[in-house]
Amino acid sequence: MENVVEIRRSKRQKTERSFGPDFLTSFLTEDPNRIDEQFVSAFLVDEDPKTYVEAITSIDSSFWKEAIKNELDSIMTNHTWDLEDLPVGSKPIKCKWIFKKKIKPDGSIDKFKARLVVVGYTQRRE
Incomplete structure (x- = not known):
C-alpha cells in the first residue's frame, strides 16, 4: 500500500x-x-552625507550646519567633555561626524541630525 x-x-x-x-x-x-x-x-x-565636507557642500547645507551647531551646543552645555592639554607622548583620538535625516511616517523629513562620535577603534592602551 x-x-x-x-x-x-x-x-x-x-x-x-x-x-x-x-x-x-x-x-x-x-x-x-x-x-x-x-x-x-x-x-x-x-542618501545622507558620509562626511563633513559632503554635508556642508550639499543642497541641504544650511540644515546640516544648524544640526552641527546644535550638537556642539549640546556637548558644551552637558559638559560631555572638557578641553585639556594633551599629555606628552600621547596621540589624540579621532572624531567623525555622523549625519542622518530623521523621517516622519508619511515620508517627509522630520529633522536633520548630526552627531560627533569618537573613532574608538583608533584608541590604543599603552
Whole structure:
C-alpha cells in the first residue's frame, strides 16, 4: 500500500517588502527602448552625507550646519567633555561626524541630525 503525503501550505500572511520612505522609483513607459533609463531610475535614493565636507557642500547645507551647531551646543552645555592639554607622548583620538535625516511616517523629513562620535577603534592602551 502506497502512503500519500499531503503537502502542507503556510498560513503566514505575506507582506509587501518595503525599501523605506526614501526609496524612489520612476519608470518611463512611452519608449520601451529606453530600458537603461528605467533601470537606473529605479535605484535613485536620497542618501545622507558620509562626511563633513559632503554635508556642508550639499543642497541641504544650511540644515546640516544648524544640526552641527546644535550638537556642539549640546556637548558644551552637558559638559560631555572638557578641553585639556594633551599629555606628552600621547596621540589624540579621532572624531567623525555622523549625519542622518530623521523621517516622519508619511515620508517627509522630520529633522536633520548630526552627531560627533569618537573613532574608538583608533584608541590604543599603552
